Amino acid sequence: MSSTLLRTVPALRGALRAGAVVKPAAALASTSFVRGKATLPDLSYDYGALEPHISGKIMELHHKKHHQTYVSGLNSALEAIAEAESKGDFTKAASVAPLLNFHGGGHLNHSLFWENLAPASRDGGGEPDGALKKAITEDFGSFESFTKQMNTALAGIQGSGWAWLVKDKTSGTLGLVTRANQDPVAGSLAPLLGIDAWEHAYYLQYENRKAEYFQAIWNVINWKTVASRFEKA
Amino acid sequence: MELHHSKHHTAYVNNLNNALLSHATAMNAGDIAAQIALQPLIKFNGGGHINHALFWENLVPSDSPDAKTEAAPSLTDEIAKTWGSFDSFKKAYSAALLSIQGSGWGWLVKDQAGRLRIVTTKDQDPVVGGEVPIIGVDMWEHAYYLQYLNGKAAYVENIFHVINWKTAEKRFLGTHDDLFASLRAML
Structure with a gap:
């Protein structure tokens, strides 16, 4: 669970009362809050726009049902914590941590995921350019070698999880990490590009052939978003 | 399937x-x-x-006599003793299955002292700590997604119609070694 997300909620709540405009932290630019509650962000493309690489049915369920469940779960966890806190029951508040991590991570991960995807007819697919391309070439040997390593990392996930291209904020170096379930990328690592390896992300279309999904998704990666995260991190 | x-x-x-x-x-x-x-x-x-x-x-077609809890008299007695009633057990087991974060399994096991317990295991971690797995339910999304989509509560509700209680009774009355001897024969 990113501590930034925790801090953003009360800060924004206060700001809304004061009528001020608040800019959320860069990594959370897409994560919207209304009156201190997390809400499901809109997609900037239609559910069917990533076809044939990701089906409209998958996108609709994934966004409208799965992501919504994380949003609702996060709000419930935050409410439970606030209630426990108001009673001074800090042990109870701490016991909500696993739910906060799971649903908060799920909300954060999916918010980042939608934005690092784009229709192949628009910004999706191809290769990065500029400083990001240079950094990928330096840290992975080549773009081709990077996608290969990312696909190997994705295929190696045992159970549900995510693989991320990350930037180490202390050194500027790029790296690949995987996270179990909905554990978010946090700490000194900035998430640049996330790929969801949960079965719900591909099963209706690819069934057990997950390697085909990992191949296809490169056609809808939004490198503009990834480059912008790289520059800000 | x-x-x-x-x-x-x-x-x-x-x-x-x-x-x-x-x-x-x-x-x-x-x-x-x-x-x-x-x-x-x-x-x-x-x-x-x-x-x-x-x-x-531990699965069987719902029209089989083995899909009825009557096929497991000793086990259902012990379940009633442990959880108060079969319904309370079913509620507790369902809650455990639905609370799994990510991929995993929920099990009814007999521990080394002979007591029944509900445990969950992540990903494909097996129950190999000396407990006897009596019933296992797969909570990976591939187990239900094509039919139930994100409605996993309905999958959990319906799986109780196809539990093989005859197998469960046999595992409950047997030992860990009995169970793993038959598994070893398959490996």
């Missing part, structure tokens, strides 16, 4: 055999580092094989 058995379970079996072969090679070569590096693959794929083998056997 077809994909789950012919594709997913087969993948665990093949990957387990490959990992065991590599492990045997590493052992013959006295390469400890390589043996350690293979442990996660053996646990994941071996667990996947054991869990699915147990799962198929």
